[in-house]
Amino acid sequence: MIDDDILTFLRKSIAKNEAEAQKILAEERQKRLDKLLSDSGLGKKFRKRTFSTFKVTKDNHVALTAAQNFINEFPNGKGLLLTGPVGTGKTHIAAAIANELIKQFYTVIFRNVVDIISLIVSTYHQSEKTILEIINTFTKADLLIIDDLGKEKMTEHTSTVLYQIINKIYEDEKPIIITTNFTSEKLEQNLGERGNAIVSRITEMCRPIVLSGRDWRLKNASS
Template sequence: MNASILNAQIQLSSEYCETHRAQKVLVGRTAICKQCATEILNKAHQDHEIEVNRMVREKHFEGAKLPARHANNGFRNYLVENNGQQNAKQQCTSFTKDFNEGMNRNLIMVGRTGTGKTHLACAVARNVLQSRKYARYITSEDMGNEIANAWKKADDNESNAIHRFTEYDLLILDEYGLHDRYENRLQLVHKVLYARYDQAKPTMLISNMTIEELQKDLGDRLWSRFQHDGLVTVECNWEDQRTGGAA
């Protein structure tokens, strides 16, 4: 019955489509070209898909909470003036490529302040986000404070806060060891790192400590876990670029 109704409503028109050189059909009292109609529908579908992808991308970037100063940092605008910087860039691009292909390793980046560690970290995050994965940037101090203060919010607690940080595909933890010594804040940060290990989720850890100092601060058990699935270490030992030192 539906087919009969459809055939009764759609009839050949005396008009022709100049674009497709095809006879139009009547839909009600309107003459249309079937190919034109299909192209319009396809274009509308493509536009909708583009808009959905844009909204998803914006949501991912917003949720990553990259610092405003570094929000547009990428590998292309990372300044390379010495072998150390070239190595750091190469290590971070390889880590990103491997991550996007499903290889979940951890990365530790250490070195002096002002050597571009956060720039590279945000470059990694931006590439991960472009691949529609979830990444989150946060300082060790802010993470510890957020978890410690979770109980002040309705329907929240320490366990929930730790779980939120565990769920990200990639966690970028900056300024480890700088301002995270207050009370039990560092223990809370370590709980997140243990939880991410248990869930096989990779973490980027950034610190002004040396590798040796960081290993001691994390402790043998956590340091061992960081290396389990493969560990990339990047040392940034050139001069502070913010103060005009030799890069």
């Protein structure tokens, strides 16, 4: 029969080891989350965007519901095309989705279209491999979010590369999220040579969600 003091010692040792193991697991979990956030491209401002901080109104409640359904169905289901005037919460919703999925350890890339264009342009006069690396960067993640699509007009080259990125995601049957201030017709014009093909792919891949109402930023500034 084992002495009571020995049993007590063993129990304490086991409890201590379990506590240490839980601490190590928590630290590793946080490291993974920090790495996913760092790789996502979300800036500090957008890392604070959540569903709970989203200002729900009669003009945008449908978008919030669609975003929550997107999370519940991920990685299945359609992507989202968030459209509407400036300052109505499109980027907030997209960033909130990114943050929520990262918490579930999915890989997410969040980029403004201007940054994507700049990266493509930086490959001019370089090897074709560099272009392929850029395409791979944006398509290997579980989710790509492109913010402000159509904000900057595209050349034939940037339009073609953007189409290749979106088409690869289409072929891999992954979802995508797009935010834009423009109608489909205006998007086609701003997206250049492959504008029609890009918009066609997005239309097939995404559920359109319209956010309307006043610009939050102007409203807050005047209040």
